């Protein structure tokens with residue numbers, strides 16, 4: 534439906550976009566994400582034909598936008614601007630009526646179908662109750678919804694939204710994106726520049742991550758929003774987990790922090806244990822995990838993060854050798870962290886810890902499933918590194934088990 538190929542844009546001697554490629558299928562919402570100045574607005578301006586690129590093409594339905602008249606593009610592509618600071622001396626209804634311009638000849642008056650399109654657009658964007666108020670009397674968020682209504686009144690197959698939720702409270706942000714999703718379900722094709730990565734992940738079918746005018750990653754939100762791509766694009770450390778009740782990634786920025794020089798042994802399985810490992814490694818702790826079944830999410834995350842995992846074959850139960858190694862690691866650690874389900878076979882490992890912390894798991898199997906009485910305080914995942922950082926400094930013991938010895942698997 535929308536095909537952006539090898540786009541490059543230069544302002545003066547500053548190359549702002551280089552080799553930007555992506556395409557958007559009919560009936561999908563693609564989010565443009567990336568840091569300030571990455572080039573998101575420039576991409577949108579090029580797609581709607583108001584900025585001519587130095588190189589590359591934008592095609593809608595196979596035909597280059599550059600080959601069509603402005604009015605013809607206006608019947609195909611509608612957009613909402615990033616800012617709402619427009620000095621209109623118009624009512625809300627008149628503002629929304631501007632969306633009909635591409636459908637009218639120079640001397641045409643609006644007909645019945647134009648009025649219907651305007652009323653429907655105002656209702657869908659929930660601005661009909663403001664219809665007769667001056668645009669300039671509205672709040673920033675209300676103006677944003679009026680500009681969305683103007684774009685809807687244009688009745689185009691393609692919708693471009695530049696920061697559609699920037700001025701909106703969380704309720705209106707969610708309602709706006711739900712509205713965009715329903716438009717997309719009706720067959721519209723939408724591209725939205727969105728700063729809020731978690732809203733983008735939840736509502737977009739695909740994301741295009743831009744930085745310094747180039748595409749750094751593109752695809753499903755869970756493939757695009759990883760700690761590595763976000764570090765690369767934003768130069769920021771993040772913890773990426775999963776939004777409760779969905780498969781969408783949840784990005785938590787990690788504040789600049791002191792490294793947490795602590796050794797921690799994690800007991801548990803699945804996503805909770807895997808997320809605890811990532812969080813602790815992200816805080817520079819030395820971390821081990823086990824006993825876990827080989828192939829479990831926690832064992833795989835440990836391999837990715839280069840942490841020692843004490844594993845046993847799946848469904849084999851905890852054997853003595855594995856338990857002894859895990860107990861040694863737990864004894865040597867400053868804390869044992871319980872995240873995810875813990876069977877009776879791991880109870881001695883948890884008991885070997887001098888300090889035992891549980892991690893809240895949002896209803897997934899967690900410390901509550903541990904054999905009773907094993908876990909002390911339970912903290913949210915986001916607070917885990919801070920909780921570990923406040924533990925007493927390491928004590929030398931004979932039981933010290935340096936990390937990095939081979940696992941028992």
Ligand SMILES: Nc1ncnc2c1ncn2[C@@H]1O[C@H](COP(=O)(O)OP(=O)(O)OP(=O)(O)O)[C@@H](O)[C@H]1O
Nearest residue numbers: 544547549567568569570571572573574575576726
């Ligand atoms: N007309 C212009 N003249 C010169 N430079 C420009 C112009 N428009 C944009 N730029 C520059 O191009 C780069 C990309 O800007 P753009 O607005 O596309 O970024 P963005 O990703 O939308 O940023 P933000 O998230 O802050 O809105 C920026 O460095 C910006 O300063």
